[in-house]
Amino acid sequence: MSLMTKNALAASLKAMMERSSLDKITVKDLVADCGVNRQTFYYHFQDIYDLLGWIYKREALDSISNYRTYNTWQQGFLKIFQYVLDNKKFCMSTYRSMGREHLELFLHQAVFDLLMSVIEEVNANMQVRVEDKDFIANFYTYAFIGIMLEWIRNDMSEDPRVMIDRLSVLIEGDMEKAINKYVKR
Structure with a gap:
């Protein structure tokens, strides 16, 4: 019930x-x-914002749980974009309201968790401090959230698949490089 x-x-x-x-x-x-x-x-x-957060967690976070690997992160990001696109009025209303912080919090949690799983996978045979892994995940998280918020601000006009392809080309191999840099420190 x-x-x-x-x-x-x-x-x-x-x-x-x-x-x-x-x-x-x-x-x-x-x-x-x-x-x-x-x-x-x-x-x-x-309050209503607590309900709003529950909706985002329940509807969107569960949909990306199977896409938290080095080889599938792109599909995870695409799922996030697709959720926002499929729920455009709902997300736009959140974005343009006092609830925007909840949308950003949801995006941060979804992207950070996805990226941290990728970092843990890449880091499997290396010893990188937890705070360094958190820093790497936060860096990429804020980059991705910035791109997504700009996409939302521009009325979600660009095809998310094109954006994911661009991201993939841009950061290919960068996580391994970042982790290796912190291993050498």
Whole structure:
């Protein structure tokens, strides 16, 4: 029952964001649309932004769990782009609202986790300090998020596959180089 309620609240919020800005949606509006009471909402979520974060984690992060290797990271990134494109109004409403931080947090978590898995794979036979691996993952994470936010800002007009191909060419071999540089330190 609990997951059904969360899913119902998520579906209501997404539907409401198709028609209205996130900043204009209240918990009162949401529970009325969903047919539950405020207490039920607050039993599951602290606020609308908590629900927003739950939606991104549940819908998007699970979809990239099988693409966290050196050979599949491109498909993982493509899945992230595809999720944003498939949920364009929802993501644009988040991007243009106070919820933008939640979108950026979701993107950071998704990209960082994906890249850290790749770094761990490349680092398998080397000894690199945890803080150095975190630094490498954060560097690439912010680069990728910057590219994605610019894509969103430009109304998602460029084909994500083209962008992933460009990224792949640009950074091919760079993670190994970065890890090797930290091994030599």
